[in-house]
Amino acid sequence: MNLSFEPAITPQQSQRCHGAVAELDAYLRALVRERRSAPRDDIVSALIAAENAGDRLSEDEIVGNTALLLSAGYETTMGLIGNGVLSLLQFLEQISLLKDRPALLSNAIEELMRHESPVQFTGREPRVEIEIRGRSMRPGDHCLLIVAAAKRDPEHFSEPDKLYVRERG
Numbered sequence: 001m002n003l004s005f006e007p008a009i010t011p012q013q014s015q016r017c018h019g020a021v022a023e024l025d026a027y028l029r030a031l032v033r034e035r036r037s038a039p040r041d042d043i044v045s046a047l048i049a050a051e052n053a054g055d056r057l058s059e060d061e062i063v064g065n066t067a068l069l070l071s072a073g074y075e076t077t078m079g080l081i082g083n084g085v086l087s088l089l090q091f092l093e094q095i096s097l098l099k100d101r102p103a104l105l106s107n108a109i110e111e112l113m114r115h116e117s118p119v120q121f122t123g124r125e126p127r128v129e130i131e132i133r134g135r136s137m138r139p140g141d142h143c144l145l146i147v148a149a150a151k152r153d154p155e156h157f158s159e160p161d162k163l164y165v166r167e168r169g
Contacts, residue, residue: 024070028063043069079118084109087116091163098165108165115163120148 009017031044039045047062057065088095098108124143129136137143152160 024067025063028066029059031066032059032062076118080113083116083118084112087112087163094163094165104165104167107167111163111165114151114157117147117151121146 028044032048035042035044035048039048044062044066047057047065050057094108098104122145124145126137126139126141126143129138131137151157154160
């Protein structure tokens with residue numbers, strides 16, 4: 001299993017990735033144990049204290065959610081900001097447009113996510129048997145969805161490689 005944000009990594013990179021995941025898991029488990037004995041005003045303590053009809057999150061659930069918050073909340077945000085700045089520097093007329101029309105900022109963020117998304121692919125498994133373009137897929141089949149390709153699909157975007165802040169509607 002590839003545990004990185006990159007679709008193709010070497011076996012050495014995969015090994016380092018697995019090692020880093022194991023280190024993060026150990027760190028988060030120690031943090032959960034620490035927060036159980038000495039809660040603070042933080043997300044881990046809040047997850048420990050969370051209760052729904054008497055049920056509490058297990059250590060695995062707290063560690064999993066915390067790791068997800070770190071990767072999805074930090075990594076993708078950092079990537080979007082960095083990619084967005086680079087994209088804007090490559091299409092300077094869009095910077096001028098945003099300076100002249102700041103109301104387009106929310107559209108610009110959507111376009112930056114499309115143009116250079118920090119998430120290039122995602123995995124899924126169908127819940128029911130489906131057919132896509134003549135190919136049958138069943139529950140349990142693993143699908144790798146290339147988000148970056150979909151966001152550059154010329155059937156949906158007239159100039160898919162261009163950063164273009166558009167009016168909505």
